[in-house]
Amino acid sequence: MIYSAEARIVVPVRDTEVTDRVEDAVRNIFPNVEFEREAGRIVGETHSLEQFSEKLHEQAILDTARREFTKRADEDGFSFALKKQAAxxxxxxxxxxxxxxxxxxxxxxxxxxxxxxxxxxxVAPPTEDGKPVQPDERE
Structure with missing residues (x-):
């Protein structure tokens, strides 16, 4: 199956921050992001959430991710927010x-x-006992 999506990433840049460092923080989570700088913020776009998905798996936070995605989901997509310091x-x-x-x-x-x-x-498959479950493995 081919997955096609686009992520728009908006991050405020405060006067006390270095814009390049804020971009680096976002690239730590979304390595393929391309940025445009605007007054007081950076706006990025990426078509790949593969590395983001890998981090969710590595950190074993798939259930948390699914919960956050579904909180702000509609028929066109979903939104979520991440902590800049952690990034x-x-x-x-x-x-x-x-x-x-x-x-x-x-x-x-x-x-x-x-x-x-x-x-x-x-991106964040359902889990059973903390392990990802593929759709054909569900009961």
Whole structure:
């Protein structure tokens, strides 16, 4: 199956931050991102969430990711926010509650195919006992 999606990533850059470092933090999570700099923020785009998915698997946070994706999902895609400080260390940490004082990494994923639910299953598969389960393995 071919998965087609585009992620738009918007990150505020505060006066106390170095724009290149903020870009590096985002690249730690989304290595293929391409940026445009705007006043007070960077806006990035990527068509690959493979490395992001690998980090979710490595950190064993698939259930958390699925929960965050479905909170802000619609028929066109889903959105989520990540902590900027964690991204500097190459760690995925979902932002919940009040935004960090440096601002969060806002990600909006638009899914072209096969569909939002199938794409979420691809990026963060359902789990049983903490292990990913493929659709044909579910009871």
């Amino acid at each position: 500097f260390k190459g760690v995925v940490n979902f932002a919940v509650g009040n935004p960090d004082e440096l601002g969060d990494i806002e990600v909006h994923v638009t899914v072209d195919s096969p569909g939002v639910e199938a794409f979420v299953d691809h």
